[in-house]
Amino acid sequence: MPERAKVSTAWAAEAAGRPGPAQDGGTGAVACASEFEPVIGLEVHVELSTKSKLFCGCQAAFNAPPNSHTCPVCLGLPGVLPVLNRKAVEFGIKTALALNCEVASFSKFDRKNYFYPDLPKNYQISQYDLPLGTSGYVDVSVDGGMRRVRIKRVHLEEDAGKSVHESGTITGSSFSLEDYNRTGVPLLEIVSEPDLRSPEEAYAYLSMLRSILRYLDVSDCKMEEGSLRCDANISVRPKGSSVLGTPIELKNLNSFRAVEKALAYEFRRQAEILARGERITRETRHWDESRQVTVPMRRKEEADDYRYFPEPDLVPLEIEEAWVNEVRSTLPELPGVRRERFMRDYGLPAYDAAILTESKDLADYFEAAVAAYGGDAKAVSNWVMGELARLMNATGTDIRDVRVAPTALAAMLKMIDDGTISGKIAKTVFEEMFATGKEPRQVVAEKGLVQIVDEGELARIVDEVIAENRDVADEVRAGKDRAITFLVGQVMKKTRGRANPRAVNRLLRERLSSG
Amino acid sequence: MRLYELTAHELKEKIERREVGVEEAVRALLDRIAEVDEAVRAYVTVAREQALAKARAADERLARGEPARPLEGVPVALKDNMCTRGIETTCSSRILKGFVPPYDATVVELLERAGAIIIGKTNMDEFAMGSSTENSGFFPTRNPWDLGRVPGGSSGGSAAAVAADEAVAALGSDTGGSVRQPAALCGVVGLKPTDGLVSRYGLIAFASSLDQIGPITKDVRDCALMLGVIAGHDPRDSTSVPRKRCDHLKGLVPDVRGMRIGVPKEYFGEGMAPGVRAAVGAALKTLQDMGAILADVSLPHSEYALATYYIVAPAEASSNLARYDGVRYGYRAPGCPDSVTMMTQTRSEGFGAEVKRRIMLGTYTLSAGYYEAYYLKALKVRTLITRDFDRAFEKCDCLVSPTSPTVAFRFGEKMDDPLAMYLSDIYTVTANLAGIPAVSVPCGFGEDGMPVGLQILGRHYDEATVLRVAYAFEQATDFHKAKPVLRDARAGGAAMGGTAARGAAASGDGSGEAGGGPTRKPAGGEADA
Numbered sequence A: 001m002p003e004r005a006k007v008s009t010a011w012a013a014e015a016a017g018r019p020g021p022a023q024d025g026g027t028g029a030v031a032c033a034s035e036f037e038p039v040i041g042l043e044v045h046v047e048l049s050t051k052s053k054l055f056c057g058c059q060a061a062f063n064a065p066p067n068s069h070t071c072p073v074c075l076g077l078p079g080v081l082p083v084l085n086r087k088a089v090e091f092g093i094k095t096a097l098a099l100n101c102e103v104a105s106f107s108k109f110d111r112k113n114y115f116y117p118d119l120p121k122n123y124q125i126s127q128y129d130l131p132l133g134t135s136g137y138v139d140v141s142v143d144g145g146m147r148r149v150r151i152k153r154v155h156l157e158e159d160a161g162k163s164v165h166e167s168g169t170i171t172g173s174s175f176s177l178e179d180y181n182r183t184g185v186p187l188l189e190i191v192s193e194p195d196l197r198s199p200e201e202a203y204a205y206l207s208m209l210r211s212i213l214r215y216l217d218v219s220d221c222k223m224e225e226g227s228l229r230c231d232a233n234i235s236v237r238p239k240g241s242s243v244l245g246t247p248i249e250l251k252n253l254n255s256f257r258a259v260e261k262a263l264a265y266e267f268r269r270q271a272e273i274l275a276r277g278e279r280i281t282r283e284t285r286h287w288d289e290s291r292q293v294t295v296p297m298r299r300k301e302e303a304d305d306y307r308y309f310p311e312p313d314l315v316p317l318e319i320e321e322a323w324v325n326e327v328r329s330t331l332p333e334l335p336g337v338r339r340e341r342f343m344r345d346y347g348l349p350a351y352d353a354a355i356l357t358e359s360k361d362l363a364d365y366f367e368a369a370v371a372a373y374g375g376d377a378k379a380v381s382n383w384v385m386g387e388l389a390r391l392m393n394a395t396g397t398d399i400r401d402v403r404v405a406p407t408a409l410a411a412m413l414k415m416i417d418d419g420t421i422s423g424k425i426a427k428t429v430f431e432e433m434f435a436t437g438k439e440p441r442q443v444v445a446e447k448g449l450v451q452i453v454d455e456g457e458l459a460r461i462v463d464e465v466i467a468e469n470r471d472v473a474d475e476v477r478a479g480k481d482r483a484i485t486f487l488v489g490q491v492m493k494k495t496r497g498r499a500n501p502r503a504v505n506r507l508l509r510e511r512l513s514s515g
Numbered sequence B: 001m002r003l004y005e006l007t008a009h010e011l012k013e014k015i016e017r018r019e020v021g022v023e024e025a026v027r028a029l030l031d032r033i034a035e036v037d038e039a040v041r042a043y044v045t046v047a048r049e050q051a052l053a054k055a056r057a058a059d060e061r062l063a064r065g066e067p068a069r070p071l072e073g074v075p076v077a078l079k080d081n082m083c084t085r086g087i088e089t090t091c092s093s094r095i096l097k098g099f100v101p102p103y104d105a106t107v108v109e110l111l112e113r114a115g116a117i118i119i120g121k122t123n124m125d126e127f128a129m130g131s132s133t134e135n136s137g138f139f140p141t142r143n144p145w146d147l148g149r150v151p152g153g154s155s156g157g158s159a160a161a162v163a164a165d166e167a168v169a170a171l172g173s174d175t176g177g178s179v180r181q182p183a184a185l186c187g188v189v190g191l192k193p194t195d196g197l198v199s200r201y202g203l204i205a206f207a208s209s210l211d212q213i214g215p216i217t218k219d220v221r222d223c224a225l226m227l228g229v230i231a232g233h234d235p236r237d238s239t240s241v242p243r244k245r246c247d248h249l250k251g252l253v254p255d256v257r258g259m260r261i262g263v264p265k266e267y268f269g270e271g272m273a274p275g276v277r278a279a280v281g282a283a284l285k286t287l288q289d290m291g292a293i294l295a296d297v298s299l300p301h302s303e304y305a306l307a308t309y310y311i312v313a314p315a316e317a318s319s320n321l322a323r324y325d326g327v328r329y330g331y332r333a334p335g336c337p338d339s340v341t342m343m344t345q346t347r348s349e350g351f352g353a354e355v356k357r358r359i360m361l362g363t364y365t366l367s368a369g370y371y372e373a374y375y376l377k378a379l380k381v382r383t384l385i386t387r388d389f390d391r392a393f394e395k396c397d398c399l400v401s402p403t404s405p406t407v408a409f410r411f412g413e414k415m416d417d418p419l420a421m422y423l424s425d426i427y428t429v430t431a432n433l434a435g436i437p438a439v440s441v442p443c444g445f446g447e448d449g450m451p452v453g454l455q456i457l458g459r460h461y462d463e464a465t466v467l468r469v470a471y472a473f474e475q476a477t478d479f480h481k482a483k484p485v486l487r488d489a490r491a492g493g494a495a496m497g498g499t500a501a502r503g504a505a506a507s508g509d510g511s512g513e514a515g516g517g518p519t520r521k522p523a524g525g526e527a528d529a
């Protein structure tokens, strides 16, 4: 895996509030199947962060007591009718636009019929043949370049509830419990074309998609809370072939990492089967996280028939162009565009620009700091991607909760520039700022960290050090230039780092060459 | 005249003038139910205590000097597929036995806000699937005109309750004729309003795109009064249409002079009972005599209407009825080893034969590979049927036809032959498919003196014309004043098929042709005395 992807991955993991990533995903599989290539498409479900559910006024909330956010409508009681949440449609339009889709002027809802206890009506209101958005694309930065991943469709549907089976499976349990809090929460299904060619690309696509959705502020995209879910389709074919192989559907992918690993595993498995000259059986497979393998799910005797038909309780959704334009005007600058601008306007390397723009909050932070600082943007980038990222990772802090204001970071950078503190001291100062939220000047004053700018005082300490280390001083005089490093270190130690190493170096040389 | 014999507008006036108390009126109806319902069996639930409590509250209101509301103190019966908070609502199905809704249907809220008192829930064909109320999961309702005959269906309980003076007015639901056909067979007025005019929120769905709530009343004025209360946009029903409320009473003028009334030839073909043909023929003559201009029109796609209906309605029903699985409410099959078995078993035991037949039919027509051939095609035919009406209404103000091809039939006569039963809806399903308003108004008596209904169909949202023609016709005739006599009901009702004692005499015109002689007491008479 290229270095770039690794670091990007670290950010993704952090942003999702999980510990840092393992770095072994997938590489082995690709290596052992080099004459084959995977063809991957992803089906992503995101829960929209509207205040209320898709067809009723219940609050869409997490971690509430079971069935506390329900009403006759979302419980599917006899006689109730759905009323479409306009905000959810707006979020859908917004997303479709951000994914470069055509927004349907005439869309409708359909019933998807299937029996399951967590589905109160035993049908799901979804969209079948006239989805909200079609024919879009996302540009994803992948190893060494860009890949355009086409978006097949974006549609709205309602979420189901949550079943808890006594013994884990519905058929083997003596009882099951149902929580309908999630029932009716708006979901946006985003289906890609099979344009992805490696597990890493799938990962990068998901990261980009999540980044866009968060920029739009339409979903918090927390995979661990189920607000972003992903199923994958993968087929394998000989490299260079344009024929599609038999697709396998992968389920139970509960993290970005799981998506990548399951795809890598599945690619290897299928490639091995094909290499033996055997055929792939079309099936749905389940990712077993503990064993790190995919296993076939119970095979159905016949294909699913959801008996879709137009939802007669809702009128067709006519979306006027004026509304689409209105929504378009609220679109923020999206990560791809912003990344380009960061490279152009701030002279940042692509790597920095990609990482800084992945999260809107981080990009905003960076830009605010640059504006307040007025100096070299790359210096800001280094601090944000270096110390700030390190401390956020170590403490599990979200950028929104960081106590160092962008202006405070800028003030600190100015103190480095005007020699008040050294770059080394600055790290100590920044740690304190990060922990306490104090202004840099206050930290420096409280800790006595101001750089010694008085030449006389510094010269006196330099003389002390020479006097205490005559052997080393003689070595320097004898031409062993490297020995000077030790003396510099001693001066820094005496000053508790408050000396400017360059000044110390200069003073030492003056004395040792003249002495 | 006894209190329970009054129409809604008559009773409301008496209450408004403080001549009659609301509790007094409610008690009169409760007593009437106690007297005759053992024979008629119109009700599955009589909400005695709730009704009396509301009646007392209404009396207190009036005592405080507050003005009488449009339906002040009028005891109204509801078909048991409209949700009533705190009152069991079953759709006459075992699968919903014990289901007490935590909410009121919009029509219930509107009725109560207008001062009506919900007196009980009436029997129906299970989930409104049927034309005789024989498909009730509990018991059949009997036609007050002849206890050996069906009241029609599926709103048979509501129609029988109004005909037997067990309710002053009632609501039914009409998916393919379920308000109009029983109204015709029981000799009362029944209206299916335009699609979207009355909120369906709280109406337990049979076929969502065809279902519509409508009043069943003793006369056209009551029908207009009830419509005025229940019609209107409801934000909880996305298919309800935002329109200005209108006073349907104002349009009730007994004048049809110069109105063009279309007579669709497809509705006067084979399969119509001679007695029905005679009564409807006489009614057309009456309208003509009153100054209306009759015009022959054609609705060429009518022959496909029943087939279309029996694809669309079961398809939607198969999905609408999926929620009855024993998981959350209603009946649950006992002793099942797992939830899949529980859902299957619950549905096998909870649904009756006709409901299962339609669920299977609908599941089949929606299945992959059949959807285009059946459901999609049916939707296209539906459009053609609607266009037929649009074209006819270019030339006519309204259309008339018989409501039902026959008078009320005997119990069991069509139960073994679903197709014969389905034909009962042949003249009524088109209004549902096209979404237009249609009313059935009593127009005489046919075979064995059983009532016949005249159907009047109008343009979308033109309830005004439909009601005006119905009103004019009603004012020119006396059929609506005829009442079945149920004096000996308690004795006669013990065995199904027993005949009620009948009054003699006749009044009004156009009633004698059909042989057997009408079975009714003189208008406004004191036959009970």
Ligand SMILES: [Zn+2]
Binding pocket: A053, A056, A057, A058, A069, A070, A071, A072, A073, A074, A075, A184
């Ligand atoms: Zn709800």
